[in-house]
Amino acid sequence: MSRNSIRFIKLIRSFSTEATQISKPERIADELLNLNKFERHDFTILWRLKMGLDRYGAPVAGPGPLGPTSSDPTSAAATAAATEKTAFDIKLEKYDxxxxIKIIKEVRSFTDLGLKEAKDLVEKFPCVLKKGITKDEAGPIIEKLKELGATVVLDN
Structure with missing residues (x-):
């Protein structure tokens, strides 16, 4: 965050009950209008974090008026479907x-690693070989590594 944004945050926190005619929300609105474009951006990011919103603006699931309720079975099913994992990690547990050498060559084929990096990665098992891939992409890789004698799991 910029230095001006930090000063702005300190200014907002320093508001106290002063004997003025302007209400606190009006003072805050006036300060927000005086921010430049970068300071407004920093403020909106900070505001979203403080409110518990993710980067897309959807509320973080949890108890409360915006979270799922236990009395509504459709919302529980929708939440379960929304939280279904789509990105997985391929984890090397052990190998023969x-x-x-064959496993190192195979690791090089599906990663952008050089020979030394792939060798170091394979030697420090258990380790994650590839992160954030779908089940469809992981299937052939896991099958090939298992054929070569490695114990590989799809990690959530």
Whole structure:
């Protein structure tokens, strides 16, 4: 955040019950109108974080008026469908020592790693080989590594 944004935040926090005719919301609105474009951007990010909103503006699931209620079965089903994991990690648990070179070559084929980086990654098992891929992309990779003698899991 910029220095002006930090000063603005401190200014908002320093508001106290002063004996003025202007109400606190009016003072805050006046200060917001005086911010430049970058300060407004920093303020909106800070505001969303303080309000518990994610980067897309949807409320974070939890108890309260915006979260799911236990009395509504359709909202529970919708929440379960919305939280279904779509991105997975491929995790190498262990491998046969004789198949180490083949596994390193296979790791290089589906990552952008060089020979040394792939070797170091495979040698420090258990480790995550690839992050954030779909089940469809992970299936062939896992099958190939299992054929080579590695124990691989799809991690949530």
């Amino acid at each position: 020592a004789g198949a180490k």
